[in-house]
Amino acid sequence: MKLQRHSEHQRLIGIIGHKLAHTLSPVMHTTAFKKLNLDFTYGVMDVTPEMLPNLIASMRALNFRGANVTVPYKQDVIPLVDEVSEEAKVIGAVNTIVNNSGRLVGYNTDAHGVYISLAYYADSIKNNHVVIFGAGGAARATVYAVAKFFSPKRIMIVNRTLENAKKMAEEFGPKFKLTKFFFTNDPETTTRELEVAALIINTTSVGMKPLVNFHPLPTNAKVQKNQIVLDIVYNPIDTALLQLAAGAGAKVVSGVEMLLGQGAKAFELFTHHEFPMHAAREAVVKELTQDMHQ
Ligand SMILES: NC(=O)c1ccc[n+]([C@@H]2O[C@H](COP(=O)([O-])OP(=O)(O)OC[C@H]3O[C@@H](n4cnc5c(N)ncnc54)[C@H](OP(=O)(O)O)[C@@H]3O)[C@@H](O)[C@H]2O)c1
Structure with missing residues (x-):
């Protein structure tokens, strides 16, 4: 099956956080990309606070499509992006960054x-x-x-x-x-x-x-x-x-x-495609069920 190219360059997405022992975002988004045959790569970017500004700068340099943001950086990324949605401003936290032709826009999809x-x-x-x-x-x-x-x-x-x-x-x-x-x-x-x-x-x-x-x-x-x-x-x-x-x-x-709902909105902001909820739910529940037995 042929993968659908979103853009020649903007194929990198990841989750930014620290001490990310267990994040479900990679499995949720990777499952969704596969289901829709989208050619995105989703990585885990676990950085120390001192590295955060460099990481955001590399998102521009490497032309990332975007990122999810989790603890402890949902507030810290606000001054590092170019624009923040009204909703994220009122909430005071950004959990999704989208790279629109070099301009980084912060959103909050938890709401x-x-x-x-x-x-x-x-x-x-x-x-x-x-x-x-x-x-x-x-x-x-x-x-x-x-x-x-x-x-x-x-x-x-x-x-x-x-x-x-x-x-x-x-x-x-x-x-x-x-x-x-x-x-x-x-x-x-x-x-x-x-x-x-x-x-x-x-x-x-x-x-x-x-x-x-x-x-x-x-x-x-x-x-x-x-x-x-x-x-x-x-x-x-x-x-x-x-x-x-x-x-x-x-x-x-x-x-x-809530996890799937915030993920769905972020996915749609990244890809402009509808989130394949059923496939993502199955993958997330499977992961959580396996985790329970560990
Ligand atoms: N479903 C989802 O999509 C989703 C999204 C985000 C977060 N979450 C979950 O939500 C939870 C909170 O995340 P967060 O980012 O808001 O964490 P946070 O900013 O660290 O806030 C933790 C909250 O829990 C309270 N708390 C912690 N330990 C407590 C204890 N032993 N007894 C009473 N209250 C206690 C804290 O009270 P104090 O103010 O007194 O410290 C604070 O209100 C986590 O389990 C996280 O996984 C789920």
Whole structure:
């Protein structure tokens, strides 16, 4: 089968990060390129902070088509690119860089990943209460996407370090007039808010491998069957929080959906082709399932 050439030169794409022990982006994108017979090569670019400016400069010099960006560089790349999308500016993080004829443009596709994960439940979220655990990097894209695309009445940000939750609530509050923002780290306030929430999201790393038996809910809090629960942690796929929620009969959404959603949007920005979701999902789930048995 003949490969389709995107362009003679712009065939290199990769993921930029540091200490990338396990990233699913190469398997997801490589599977998608193969499925559509696209002639792109996807690599892993694990660099120290001092090397980051050189790496971005080489993307121009070597005429890379683009890159995904992950921890810890989603903020650090912002001053290094030529332009940043409005969405990435508001979120304050870039997770995708596209090289448009030498001009590097930064995007944030994590927000699209959250949108795709929850779009089916849009009517249940609108004008309702949402509880979001976490105030780190992924929480920013999540809070933005939930407020922007689903207009809930209230978002309660719950975080171990209260100051981080406060900063996020104060920053995003004035940007979304239809949603009121609150923050807490108090278990009783959290439990009360959980009782009336339509949607519960975990964006903390609690529950991520190897600490698979943990979830961020307070000890006495319960999930109810009319609630929607998204855990953006995707390794393991079936986190302790999702198991608890499924046991209560709630609607559960795995972090794999966000992972695929952000990947799909990045892929489309790189290639201008529709992402082959089914093939990519199979490859990602296979990889995660194998990882569970290691
Ligand atoms: N599905 C996807 O596509 C996707 C995309 C991005 C990230 N993720 C996942 O999201 C998770 C968070 O990523 P991130 O980039 O936002 O990380 P981050 O910026 O380091 O933020 C971590 C968050 O988790 C909280 N936290 C960490 N350990 C905790 C503990 N023991 N108890 C309570 N809270 C704790 C932190 O609270 P403090 O503020 O108190 O430190 C902070 O709110 C990771 O598991 C990552 O794999 C998934």
